[in-house]
Amino acid sequence: MTTPATDEPWFEDGLAFTCTQCGNCCTGAPGFVWVNEEEMSRIATFRGETLEQFSMKFVRRVGNRYSLIERPGGDCIFWDKSHGCTVYEARPVQCRTWPFWPENIESPDTWKAVTKVCPGSGKGQLFSVEEIRATAKRVHTS
Numbered sequence: 001m002t003t004p005a006t007d008e009p010w011f012e013d014g015l016a017f018t019c020t021q022c023g024n025c026c027t028g029a030p031g032f033v034w035v036n037e038e039e040m041s042r043i044a045t046f047r048g049e050t051l052e053q054f055s056m057k058f059v060r061r062v063g064n065r066y067s068l069i070e071r072p073g074g075d076c077i078f079w080d081k082s083h084g085c086t087v088y089e090a091r092p093v094q095c096r097t098w099p100f101w102p103e104n105i106e107s108p109d110t111w112k113a114v115t116k117v118c119p120g121s122g123k124g125q126l127f128s129v130e131e132i133r134a135t136a137k138r139v140h141t142s
Contacts, residue, residue, distance in 0.1 A: 008129065010108055015132055017099055018124025021084045024117055025098050030074040032067040035059065039092045040066065043078075046090035068092070093138050100127070100135040 035043075037051070044054035058077055059066050069077050078087045085091060099121045104114045115122040127135075 009105070009133075011105060011111070011132065012129055014126045014128050015100070015105070015111065016122055016124050016126050018120045020120040022119055023079055023081070023084065024119070025095070026076040026079040026085060028074050030070055032062060032065075033076060033092055034094050035066050035068060035092045043087050043090045043092070046087055097135045097139050100132045101139050102136050105132060105136060 040055055040059060041051050043058075044051045047054065049057075055066075058069055060069050071077055071079075076085075078085055078091075080086050085095070099114045099118055104110055111121070
């Protein structure tokens with residue numbers, strides 16, 4: 001949604017976000033963490049595994065896409081309550097781009113909903129419109 005008189009989005013002054021490593025985006029209801037071969041390879045290398053070893057243990061096929069598997073209850077397989085994300089340095093694009101996903105920045109209301117579940121959203125580092133748009137474009141759409 002853009003403002004009527006300009007091409008600027010509703011967040012023309014930017015949006016703030018700082019990861020608190022709370023794990024809210026990594027835990028809870030089941031979902032998909034989409035990964036492509038490059039991301040799987042990066043995580044496999046980080047873990048000291050071959051792509052084949054990694055894929056057999058941690059990846060499932062969903063239609064023509066791939067997703068990381070989850071623990072019972074829906075938590076990401078790489079989330080550890082004591083240590084946080086165990087593959088943080090190699091995490092997938094989907095994780096790297098949170099919370100600036102297209103559906104989260106669609107309107108002030110969608111952003112407000114994000115700030116209710118993510119304590120780092122709306123606080124900390126201010127990201128410019130350009131940074132937010134560039135990040136949103138990186139999210140897997142196919």
